[in-house]
Amino acid sequence: MKKIFFITAVVLFISILSFTGCIKDKCSNTYKIYIPVYKTLTQVRASVKAEAPRPMQKTGKVYVYGNYVLLNEPNKGIHVIDNSNPSSPKNIKFINIPGTNDLAVKDGYLYADCFGDLAVIDIRNAANPIKENILPGVFPDKMNYTNPNIDPDSVNMIVDYIEKDTTVNCDTYNTWMNCPQCRVTAQGGAVFSLASSPTTGQGGSTARFTVVNNYLYTVSWTDLSSFNVSVASNPQLQQKQNIGWRIETIFPFENKLFIGSNTGTFIYSLSNPASPFREGQFSHVNSCDPVIADGGYAYVTLRSGTMCNNGVNQLQILDISNIANPTLVKTYSMNKPFGLAKQGDLLFICDGTQGLKIYNAADASNLQIIKTIGSLEPADVILKDKIAMVIATDGFYQYDFSNSSGISLLSKLALNK
Amino acid sequence: MKQILLLLVLFAGKADAQNKFRFHSFISVGILEGEKATSSVIESVNGMSYKNWFVGAGVSIDHYTFRTTPVYLQLRKEFGKPVFIFLSGGQNFPWVKNTEEQTWMKTKFYPKLYYEGGIGYRWPVGKNNSLVLSAGYSQKKLEEIKTYRNGICIGWNCQPETVQKFEHRLRTLVLKAGIRF
Numbered sequence: 058m059k060k061i062f063f064i065t066a067v068v069l070f071i072s073i074l075s076f077t078g079c080i081k082d083k084c085s086n087t088y089k090i091y092i093p094v095y096k097t098l099t100q101v102r103a104s105v106k107a108e109a110p111r112p113m114q115k116t117g118k119v120y121v122y123g124n125y126v127l128l129n130e131p132n133k134g135i136h137v138i139d140n141s142n143p144s145s146p147k148n149i150k151f152i153n154i155p156g157t158n159d160l161a162v163k164d165g166y167l168y169a170d171c172f173g174d175l176a177v178i179d180i181r182n183a184a185n186p187i188k189e190n191i192l193p194g195v196f197p198d199k200m201n202y203t204n205p206n207i208d209p210d211s212v213n214m215i216v217d218y219i220e221k222d223t224t225v226n227c228d229t230y231n232t233w234m235n236c237p238q239c240r241v242t243a244q245g246g247a248v249f250s251l252a253s254s255p256t257t258g259q260g261g262s263t264a265r266f267t268v269v270n271n272y273l274y275t276v277s278w279t280d281l282s283s284f285n286v287s288v289a290s291n292p293q294l295q296q297k298q299n300i301g302w303r304i305e306t307i308f309p310f311e312n313k314l315f316i317g318s319n320t321g322t323f324i325y326s327l328s329n330p331a332s333p334f335r336e337g338q339f340s341h342v343n344s345c346d347p348v349i350a351d352g353g354y355a356y357v358t359l360r361s362g363t364m365c366n367n368g369v370n371q372l373q374i375l376d377i378s379n380i381a382n383p384t385l386v387k388t389y390s391m392n393k394p395f396g397l398a399k400q401g402d403l404l405f406i407c408d409g410t411q412g413l414k415i416y417n418a419a420d421a422s423n424l425q426i427i428k429t430i431g432s433l434e435p436a437d438v439i440l441k442d443k444i445a446m447v448i449a450t451d452g453f454y455q456y457d458f459s460n461s462s463g464i465s466l467l468s469k470l471a472l473n474k
Numbered sequence: 475m476k477q478i479l480l481l482l483v484l485f486a487g488k489a490d491a492q493n494k495f496r497f498h499s500f501i502s503v504g505i506l507e508g509e510k511a512t513s514s515v516i517e518s519v520n521g522m523s524y525k526n527w528f529v530g531a532g533v534s535i536d537h538y539t540f541r542t543t544p545v546y547l548q549l550r551k552e553f554g555k556p557v558f559i560f561l562s563g564g565q566n567f568p569w570v571k572n573t574e575e576q577t578w579m580k581t582k583f584y585p586k587l588y589y590e591g592g593i594g595y596r597w598p599v600g601k602n603n604s605l606v607l608s609a610g611y612s613q614k615k616l617e618e619i620k621t622y623r624n625g626i627c628i629g630w631n632c633q634p635e636t637v638q639k640f641e642h643r644l645r646t647l648v649l650k651a652g653i654r655f
Contacts, residue, residue: 080611082509082539083643227640 396437502652
């Protein structure tokens with residue numbers, strides 16, 4: 058019997074081996090491909106205008122100006138929100154600005170990037186914004202052409218993407234590369250924000266535009282630019298200086314600019330506002346790096362990720378009493394921190410999927426957590442009049458923190474509503 | 475759980491007394507021969523036989539390409555005493571190694587359909603036990619979702635994530651040897 062069992066087993070085994078060539082695995086790969094929609098630069102510039110309000114589809118940077126909140130929808134435009142009643146904000150207008158990610162306001166004039174251009178919008182009547190001016194080619198790192206004086210009819214810009222579901226064999230996945238301008242991800246935007254000077258408006262810690270007195274300062278990947286906006290409707294580029302690489306954020310405080318980069322925090326003096334110069338710096342490991350300052354301390358969140366050269370996730374508090382030589386006071390471990398803001402002793406930190414964390418920061422070397430609001434994934438926060446305005450992946454939240462132990466949600470502007 | 479086991483034992487005993495229903499367990503190990511590799515499988519099927527039919531519930535550990543645990547129902551039909559055919563169908567649950575989340579990418583697997591069919595031979599050993607040899611064809615499906623964080627950047631702005639969905643259909647010829655008791 059054993060012999061029969063063994064012979065049968067061998068016969069079956071040989072039979073199986075002889076058929077294996079017929080057996081093929083299959084693997085399909087499903088993803089979204091985004092096919093670009095082009096407009097000429099002339100058409101792009103002509104399309105900068107106010108339109109009827111529309112629902113937010115993606116969250117971007119946020120800026121507070123008087124009773125208005127300006128919400129950037131990355132690469133699309135800016136939603137104008139009437140926030141006279143923070144419990145019931147009203148979406149009143151949309152300003153179409155293709156290729157925009159950053160903004161700031163002075164004396165009723167909104168400055169926003171429009172690909173490589175700077176768009177100036179008159180929002181003195183926020184219910185009826187009017188395009189005032191376009192400064193062409195002032196942000197070269199956002200242009201796909203090198204000559205700022207090029208014939209604008211000869212340049213095509215990607216203003217949108219058409220979404221298409223695609224399924225291919227796993228082995229042929231990279232066929233989308235045949236469409237060099239196509240993308241294989243959700244088109245729209247991430248969630249970063251912008252800044253401003255307290256006299257003009259207020260932005261977040263992840264801002265890349267800010268206004269201080271009569272100057273608009275912007276940072277690109279490598280440069281710090283200063284624009285004279287003493288005539289608010291007519292900015293004049295004064296200076297562009299190379300200040301490093303992977304520059305991320307700019308935050309104004311006491312006649313200084315705190316600039317966050319992948320490699321460290323730079324402090325620039327505005328004693329000559331047209332030409333800021335570096336007064337001090339503090340280096341850290343490669344990480345994404347929003348920074349704010351308050352009194353004698355600077356608060357720096359370091360975040361890991363591909364964009365951030367991996368890096369670490371932590372809050373660093375720097376003693377800036379000696380601007381020329383900031384020193385590390387203490388490091389706190391974080392989950393994945395983005396923007397942050399401070400008012401009085403309260404420090405708000407947007408800590409990725411762990412939510413919004415509120416600390417008592419009376420003692421910088423001994424932060425005490427007061428509350429964690431874990432129901433949102435925040436990107437940046439602005440504190441104004443005891444209201445925390447939080448931009449998150451799923452919308453714009455406002456919290457009343459007049460009673461720090463009982464922080465309460467006032468309102469939420471959700472996406473697609 | 476204890477109650478179910480007790481019922482099963484009582485039912486098996488009663489069935490045995492009536493000489494119609496019998497409770498059986500199959501434990502087998504096998505070789506999987508597929509396009510990518512030769513791999514192994516271990517399975518346990520437990521159920522009831524009635525005349526020439528057997529219905530049972532089974533679970534396997536299948537190592538072909540991705541380690542998975544198919545959970546299925548199995549139907550067997552014997553022709554004469556020794557030869558039988560079988561068909562199994564159910565869900566293929568992932569039990570994949572090395573899927574820890576990375577900074578830039580995470581992978582998750584999700585269950586999909588599993589089936590197997592084949593022919594076998596059974597040699598009675600003693601009063602109630604048998605040696606079993608079978609050959610067949612199996613297909614297990616598995617869904618793999620890869621999420622890449624910070625997939626696309628425009629200047630400083632990065633898209634939150636890129637998602638790719640892979641559907642794997644893994645086909646093998648199967649040779650199994652085991653015991654029935």
